[in-house]
Amino acid sequence: MEQIIFFIVASIAVASAVSFVFAKNPMYAxxxxxxxxxxxxxxxxxxxxxxxxxVQIIVYAGAIMVLFLYILMMLNLSKEDESKKQxxxxxxxxFSAGLLLIGILGAYRGFTFQPVAVDVRADIGLTKNLGRLLFNxxxxxxxxxxxxxxxxxxxAVLIGKKDL
Structure with missing residues (x-):
């Protein structure tokens, strides 16, 4: 059951990432x-x-994406701006995307797969253990x-403060 949920959530992540890349409207992206x-x-x-x-929900989905939406609404992008690109x-x-592709392919060419034995414990990612480690x-x-x-x-407050 856990694998089925994993694959459903993973397929949603991949589909929405592809939708982000190919979206015409920046708001939908x-x-x-x-x-x-x-x-x-x-x-x-x-x-x-x-x-x-x-942390992923609070920082990325919450704060940064709301900031992106706010900036996008402030910029008020339209199709007329798109045609002005040189x-x-x-x-x-x-060209830069091609260079990135060449770099990734070069890194992949030198990659050799060697399985690593992993110690799987049930309490690895729990916040209780992280808090104990941080505060001890x-x-x-x-x-x-x-x-x-x-x-x-x-x-930041002192720099942004207006002189009275």
Missing amino acids: ILSLIVTMFSIAALYIILNAQFLGI NLMKFIGV EYVLPFELASILILAGIVS
Whole structure:
């Protein structure tokens, strides 16, 4: 039963990713990307990585995709803007995609498959274990990262503050 659910969710992820690539309307492309992100989060949860699944939903599907939608609505793209693209930019895009394809094929050519024995335990991806590890062994780096984030927030507020 778990494999059937996995394949259904994986096929939804692949279908929505293909829909994202071939969508003509940017709004439909962003919405299909949101479906892809939710599907990937479901795959993480099926694979017993609950923390990654929740982070995927909160960070990617929640925050970043909403930001993309907001920017897309602010830009108000239309078909008239599409015709203004120069042929040089299209050529550069095709050329860089070709270089990427050559790089991937070169990396794949040197790849040899060797099966690795994996220790499968049921409690690997649980948030309880991650929290125990973060707040016991790595509490100092965790707190230093939080102080760094707080300093960044205070700096952004001070830079953005208008002089009164």
